[in-house]
Amino acid sequence: MIPNIQLTRYYYGExxxxxSLAEDMYQGWVMLAAQDGSFSFTIDGGDDTKEQLTQFGxxxxxxxxxxxxRHVQQTLSFHFCEFTCSGDWTLPQVVRLKDVSRLRSTFQYLREWQETEDLHQQYRGDAQHLIEDLIFQSHREQYKAQHNNAGTVDPLMNKAAAYIESRTCEHELSLQELxxxxGISSSQLTRRFQSAYGLSPVRFATKVRLARARILLVETQDTLENIAEQCGFQNAFYFSRVFSNQMGISPSGYRKNYRV
Structure with missing residues (x-):
């Protein structure tokens, strides 16, 4: 059962x-997560005292x-929060979230909350709900790992998904580079990714691009050419063709139907 939590503080460092501090001890629970870059860490008195490397996801x-x-290994942007909770509960030192699209969206909302200083206190509850969602996802992944052998998480494919999620809208996906x-072959990557996510890395990248495109179509006035560029498509014609094939509706039709 997930306990009630109370957010003490949240900070996004870019x-x-x-x-600023290589080590610290906290009165409450602490969650630390990379947005970009990577860091290594140990937790004295934890389950595993070996130094571990972690990154987005x-x-x-x-x-x-x-x-x-903790020590920065590659130029780091990170999320930090401290919170208290009721009752006894446990989580592993490291939780790898499979739904990296949802994670990136949650991180974006947290960043926006911190940057909107005039609403920072007024909507403090929003930040707490977002942190609660991260903890919910963490408990769900822990439960699945313990009770669903068929859905065992592949940590390396989590890293692959995080890599695709963070880069595919800015760069052409190279399976060889990924x-x-x-540290595996392209054929191993495709096979293991398909097993973990139910679709190939290329189709996953397309899914990420289309998710971004749907947001831009509804929330902005950007042209199809601009949206195509922001989402990693070669041009507006190719974007429209892929979008229509995958979504069953043209980008213009989607914008017209779903804009409120």
Missing amino acids: QREQF ELIFCPPSHTLK AATL
Whole structure:
């Protein structure tokens, strides 16, 4: 059962070469997660005292009164929050979230909340709901890992999905480059990704691009050419063709039907 939590503080740090404090101990629970870049960490008194490397797609949870040591490995943007909770509950030190699209969206809303200073206190509850959702997702992944052998999480494919999610709208997806980054062959990447996510890396990338495109169609006045460029499509014609084939409706029709 997920406990009631109370958010104590939240902070988004951008483009850091190092943490302000290499280690600290906290009165409440702490969640630390990379947005971009990577960092290594250990938790004194935790289940695993070996230094571990983490990046986008993974949430680090440090219990109260444990020392969290951390070092930036690659220029880092990160999310930090401290919270208290009722009752006894546990989470692993590292939780890898499979739904990286949902994670990126949650992170974006948290960043926007922090940046809107005049609404920061007025809508403090919004930030708490977002943190609660991250904890809900973490518990769900933990439960699935413990009770659903058929749906066992493949941590390396989580990294692959996070890589695609973070880059596919800005860069053409190269399976060879991604496979080399992960230390496996392209054929292994395709097979394992298909097993973990039910679709190929290329189709996953298209899904990410179309999800971004749907938001831009509804929430902006951008032209199809601009949207195509922002979502990693070659041009507006190709974007329209892919969108229509996958969604069963043209981009213009989607914008007309779903804009409120």
